[in-house]
Amino acid sequence: MAKHAALSEKFIADEPRTDWHDETLWFVRQKRDKAAHGLPGWEQLRELASQIKNHTLSNLEKYLRQFEQQAKANGITVHWAADGDEHNKIIHDIIRKHNIEKIVKSKSMLTEECHLNEYLLHQGIEVVDTDLGERIVQFRKEPPSHIVLPAIHLKKQDVSETFHKYLQTEKGNNDPQYLTEAARQHLRDKFIQSELAITGVNFAVAETGGFVVCTNEGNADMGAHTAAVHIACMGFEKIIPKAEHLAVFLRLLARSATGQAITTYSSHFLKARRGQEMHIVIVDNGRSKQLGRKDFRNSLKCIRCAACFNTCPVYRRSGGHSYHTAVAGPLGSIINPNMDMKANADLPFASTLCGSCSNVCPVKIDIHEQLWKWRQVVVAEGYVDASKKTGMRGMAYILAKPGMYRFAGKMGRWVMRTFPFMINNKLNAWYKQREMPEVPKQSFRDWYLKNRGK
């Protein structure tokens, strides 16, 4: 499978599109800045959110049990899934039991992570994604490239072509108003016919057994309020202890994500309406393993706002698909190695460690420090090229010995060939688009001996 570096190179080959992608996401980052500036006590709010999440992770079992108990008392059926496969089977069973054919699904990164759509398609069952961006990428048979803005890699021309093909809109009509109206009519039909609505969960409240789903399009509500069966899917880290904590998280979420004060719809679900059936599937899928990794457990604080994506200078210029996983960006690079270290060994290196991600994170995850730590783990577990290892060993050897270092320096500035950033392969990647630094006549040490002569 192609790795991040190769996939980014392909993305960047179209430079105007890369610039557009970068600027679009930077615009979102700026909106976030403005919104955060408008809220006095922003940094305290982040700290509070971080502490609530830390507390919750340390008392996870207690809160999950409490949630289950409350939800059951409210008449909701609660399921537990150890992994993606179990999650998919649980949903499939419900579908079979009710003989359901028409299914709508609002945005849920968890179902992407579990590959629910593919699984059901394999069983001959089609799920219609109702988030506009998700519907667009679903038509195109692409994964989402961003967890909040799934089709952000596409321009309106691309959308127009896609809709022309699947929704028979006019060819070449790129008017966003026209295109969204077409999607709206198309999705209305799907909502009205739907027998099952699948939604994600943004926050599950332990004390009430209720949960909150945030969308800007109201598509989660449209689905849940029409279908006879509602299944909400959540990773177990979505739990918060109390309803009052929503006051912290809802203020942070939308501001961090898009710069809105709050998502257009923050829908609270507590129990099924009369005649409806409601299920919650609580999923582990590697989360308890991550919880057991001391250095990485607090990645489970994440509220999936994507602020770290929008601020990441690498993500903005490489696109979500370059991360080859359901969850891209800096967040993806700290959670995916836990799921499959071999397949995702490149991701912790897809960063300059600039630290901007950790600064925007509303729950204060030390993202860039975790990237650094994952690098150590990936190397220790042997998922690194042999040539890189040899190069690093050679360099470490020389640099640990002052005499060797100076000798190597004299040998025509060995650095040209073996310096940290120039170890690569036969083709010097530095030189491809950059000149080498000029070689001075003497090193500083030589100068020092001559001029301060000791």
Next chain:
Amino acid sequence: MRVGLFIPCYIDQFYPQVAIATLQLLEKLGCNVSFPLQQTCCGQPMANSGFAGLSKGCDKNFVKNFSGFDYVVAPSGSCVLHIKEHLEDQGHPKEAERIRNNVYELTEFLTDILKVQHINASFPHSVGFHNSCHGQRGLHLSSMTETMLPAFSKPEQLLNMVKGIQLSNPERRDECCGFGGTFCVFEEAVSVKMGKDRIKEHEVNAVEYITGGDVSCLMHLEGILKRKGSSVKTIHIAEILNSEL
């Protein structure tokens, strides 16, 4: 005040003028500076590539060279941050700890320890300032656009004391240049694109020079500038602060 001058390996080998300017500047400001002759590298290139285990030799050598100084000062935010966060020596844990606590990036040292209020320097040019991420977000040399805290900048405060300088900031004042250590070769395409984008924003301000506190960022930007035949030059902040009247 005994100051140990720490000159990162690539500055020693490629940019001796930056080290010379740093030394002269510190001497002018009354410090008793020495350059331990057996120093090599802080070990960051290995550690950031996932080989922290291999940097033990560098660590030991570093502690051996820099024990006994009141302060250790270097013209590089990135290397200083690495020492601050990761220097370990099991044979000399106390010394290692002392160094971790007393290692300073140059502009931080001038601002916080020497409390420099006035600099006798002149640089009548249009200069764009580049924030290095490790200096800024790692060492907190300046405020960061992501956080909602009061604005400040130690390096810019110093540069503003220089006569004749016209200082400007790029539109995105603290976006990474894309150097990133081995990132610059293993992720060559993104690295160069990031560098090009930084340069574009400085060009809008018609700068003659791009300056900053980390030679690594500047070397990367210089490589791109030279390749495209630009007249814009890079210069380390120590060279500007040391420029004669």
